[in-house]
Amino acid sequence: IKSCGNHSCPHPALHPLWQSPLTIPGGTRQSPINIQWRDSVYDPFLKPLKISYDPTTCLHIWNNGYSFLVEFDDSTDKSIIVGGPLENQYRLKQFHFHWGAINDWGSEHTVDSKFYPAELHLVHWNAVDYPSFEDAVMEGNGLAVIGVFLKLGARHEGLQTLVDALPAVRHKDTVIEFDEFDPSCLIPSCPDYWTYAGSLTTPPLTESVTWIIKKKPIEVDEDQLEAFRTLLFTSDGEEERRMVDNFRPLQPLMNRTVRSSFQ
Ligand SMILES: NS(=O)(=O)/N=C1/NCCS1
Numbered sequence: 031i032k033s034c035g036n037h038s039c040p041h042p043a044l045h046p047l048w049q050s051p052l053t054i055p056g057g058t059r060q061s062p063i064n065i066q067w068r069d070s071v072y073d074p075f076l077k078p079l080k081i082s083y084d085p086t087t088c089l090h091i092w093n094n095g096y097s098f099l100v101e102f103d104d105s106t107d108k109s110i111i112v113g114g115p116l117e118n119q120y121r122l123k124q125f126h127f128h129w130g131a132i133n134d135w136g137s138e139h140t141v142d143s144k145f146y147p148a149e150l151h152l153v154h155w156n157a158v159d160y161p162s163f164e165d166a167v168m169e170g171n172g173l174a175v176i177g178v179f180l181k182l183g184a185r186h187e188g189l190q191t192l193v194d195a196l197p198a199v200r201h202k203d204t205v206i207e208f209d210e211f212d213p214s215c216l217i218p219s220c221p222d223y224w225t226y227a228g229s230l231t232t233p234p235l236t237e238s239v240t241w242i243i244k245k246k247p248i249e250v251d252e253d254q255l256e257a258f259r260t261l262l263f264t265s266d267g268e269e270e271r272r273m274v275d276n277f278r279p280l281q282p283l284m285n286r287t288v289r290s291s292f293q
């Protein structure tokens with residue numbers, strides 16, 4: 031495994047959580063990154079992001095051993111995003127979260143080196159140019175992921191319907207049916223975002239993601255964050271390991287500029 035040669039990225043061996051290499055050899059656009067607000071460049075040509083999700087496309091929640099995912103029927107263009115930095119529309123495939131063992135860290139991206147306690151990722155793929163998600167994952171413009179920071183504050187009623195289902199997916203590879211959920215309730219109404227060219231932060235770590243990171247966080251309460259921490263990395267019958275700190279270390283910015291949709 032080639033170290034990224036960046037002092038802020040600890041040696042891969044320190045992170046047993048990630049079975050795959052911490053840095054992709056030759057990787058030039060890896061994620062997550064620190065977003066230095068003052069280094070981001072306002073781009074007046076960035077459009078507002080348009081989000082239209084159909085709650086009936088929601089299928090199930092499952093624990094995949096990294097996070098818990100809410101998956102959607104992506105066989106039609108019923109749930110899509112368009113605009114923003116994107117050349118065409120992208121279909122919603124799933125959303126999931128990353129969080130810490132304590133509230134001092136947990137997000138994957140940081141803003142001016144500040145961690146949030148958790149981060150939501152809504153994963154979309156370019157069904158205009160590619161026949162499947164698996165194909166899109168391998169292409170530079172294949173995916174678009176919306177990142178939303180979670181901060182400690184008021185209880186989030188929309189999130190609570192998800193939290194109530196978590197005991198049913200406590201162990202790795204458990205699944206529960208979940209329908210009629212509209213994930214736009216988890217996205218701040220403020221239109222401001224940063225965007226940059228990056229990668230998936232969990233396997234296959236491919237450099238195929240246009241990241242759209244919302245400037246404003248959503249508020250969740252302590253009990254809701256604690257509910258995330260009751261999940262397990264391990265399958266039923268294995269020695270229990272709590273699902274916490276499932277975030278990848280920061281990666282070098284290298285030759286990239288983060289653009290902002292706001293001044
Ligand atoms: N955390 S992430 O969204 O960048 N990584 C993923 N890997 C497979 C589908 S989403």
Ligand SMILES: [Zn+2]
Binds near residue numbers: 126127128151231
């Ligand atoms: Zn993620």
